[in-house]
């Protein structure tokens with residue numbers, strides 16, 4: 001059967017200070033609808049680089065990213081943007097909300113990037129409810145806590161009903177309770193059929209991810225059974 005996302009020997013080579021190294025080294029991974037996959041590993045091990053390539057945001061040096069069998073890095077820029085906007089929800093590492101837009105508008109933005117039919121506003125409200133911050137819809141990002149901003153990014157990533165949700169350390173710096181809530185939310189999203197691929201901390205992944213891969217110096221290590 002064809003996987004939703006398949007990484008095949010994905011590699012990113014960087015050059016720095018006259019030296020080249022593989023930030024990601026021949027990583028292979030298969031993601032099916034409903035999967036909830038966590039990646040853990042030390043700082044600098046290549047986790048964000050792997051996610052960016054998986055989302056089509058960064059071109060690999062070698063290897064392929066297949067989405068339902070099609071190599072996304074062979075798409076033209078515009079096609080790739082549209083594909084990403086339609087199929088992939090992405091929560092980047094760190095703060096990524098637009099400061100001059102209210103929470104509600106931040107959530108709606110991906111919807112309006114391409115022509116669409118439907119009720120974006122209604123959907124945005126449902127999502128803000130789902131992540132527990134509908135009372136903050138009219139606030140600006142600078143009026144929010146880190147955890148609240150994280151929830152906005154998550155709602156924004158879900159606005160276009162992606163098939164795959166990718167999140168880079170969505171629980172870093174959050175307290176235990178909030179982390180549990182966010183991880184529970186990912187778990188629910190996966191059960192509803194969206195595949196979830198996240199980078200997280202070892203302890204956070206224990207009770208939620210159905211599969212946990214390790215990452216070490218660019219090498220992706222399969223879950224130890």
Ligand SMILES: Nc1ncnc2c1ncn2[C@@H]1O[C@H](COP(=O)(O)OP(=O)(O)OP(=O)(O)O)[C@@H](O)[C@H]1O
Pocket residue numbers: 014015016023041042043044045046047048049050093
């Ligand atoms: N544009 C770049 N040019 C050169 N080296 C880079 C570039 N981007 C990242 N790197 C290096 O590639 C390696 C992997 O970086 P990456 O951001 O993927 O790590 P990470 O596992 O996400 O770390 P963290 O947990 O700190 O977020 C690091 O050594 C980093 O310094």
Ligand SMILES: [Mg+2]
Pocket residue numbers: 047048049093168
């Ligand atoms: Mg990172």
